Amino acid sequence: MKFFIDTGHLEDIRKAVELGMADGVTTNPSLLAKETGISFHKQIALICEMVKGPVSAEVVATDYEGMLKQGRELAKIAPNVTVKLPLTPDGIRACGVLSKEGVMVNATLCFSAAQAILAAKAGATFVSPFVGRMDDVGEHGMGLIREIVDIYRNYEWKTQVLVASIRHVTHVIEAAHIGAHVATMPFKVLEQMYKHPLTTLGLEQFLADWNKSGL
Numbered sequence: 001m002k003f004f005i006d007t008g009h010l011e012d013i014r015k016a017v018e019l020g021m022a023d024g025v026t027t028n029p030s031l032l033a034k035e036t037g038i039s040f041h042k043q044i045a046l047i048c049e050m051v052k053g054p055v056s057a058e059v060v061a062t063d064y065e066g067m068l069k070q071g072r073e074l075a076k077i078a079p080n081v082t083v084k085l086p087l088t089p090d091g092i093r094a095c096g097v098l099s100k101e102g103v104m105v106n107a108t109l110c111f112s113a114a115q116a117i118l119a120a121k122a123g124a125t126f127v128s129p130f131v132g133r134m135d136d137v138g139e140h141g142m143g144l145i146r147e148i149v150d151i152y153r154n155y156e157w158k159t160q161v162l163v164a165s166i167r168h169v170t171h172v173i174e175a176a177h178i179g180a181h182v183a184t185m186p187f188k189v190l191e192q193m194y195k196h197p198l199t200t201l202g203l204e205q206f207l208a209d210w211n212k213s214g215l
């Protein structure tokens with residue numbers, strides 16, 4: 001299972017790289033809007049230098065021609081740029097064209113199995129179901145992940161299931177149980193994964209015993 005860091009914040013990316021846990025990065029317009037004082041393309045270029053794996057950068061055009069134009073411009077920034085396109089008819093159409101051109105595409109804002117099937121048929125590299133946002137409205141986000149993974153297993157589609165909108169550690173564990181290819185998470189969720197009170201207490205006890213022993 002790959003771990004992507006869901007942020008546009010360079011310091012969080014640097015820390016995740018240092019931990020050896022950043023297989024890639026996902027951004028979106030809302031995340032990048034928080035990073036002031038630097039242009040969108042420059043920020044993506046900096047992230048692509050820090051992380052070797054796929055870095056998702058989203059188009060803001062909503063029409064087919066505009067998405068193609070912006071997607072091609074983004075793809076020129078670095079070889080690891082993954083163009084993020086929304087799961088609309090225009091987005092899926094642009095996904096088919098860019099994928100055939102050899103550009104990695106992340107089909108985003110996926111909320112149904114039907115949309116995930118369309119993304120796979122259009123040759124997307126990743127499909128991003130948003131589990132947290134589904135949970136927010138009383139739907140079962142991880143149920144959708146299971147459904148998509150089951151469907152994809154019936155075919156030889158190469159599209160990877162990228163679990164997005166992760167809010168807590170349980171989402172990551174459930175995604176791993178199901179066999180999703182990628183989990184993208186805020187840095188704070190990655191940090192939480194390391195924490196267990198018995199590890200902290202156990203280590204304190206070992207060190208206290210060692211220091212008392214005089215060895």
Ligand code: E4P
Nearest residue numbers: 006026027028133164165166
């Ligand atoms: C990832 O690609 C998405 O942009 C992100 O996970 C959305 O997360 P949110 O629902 O917490 O905004």
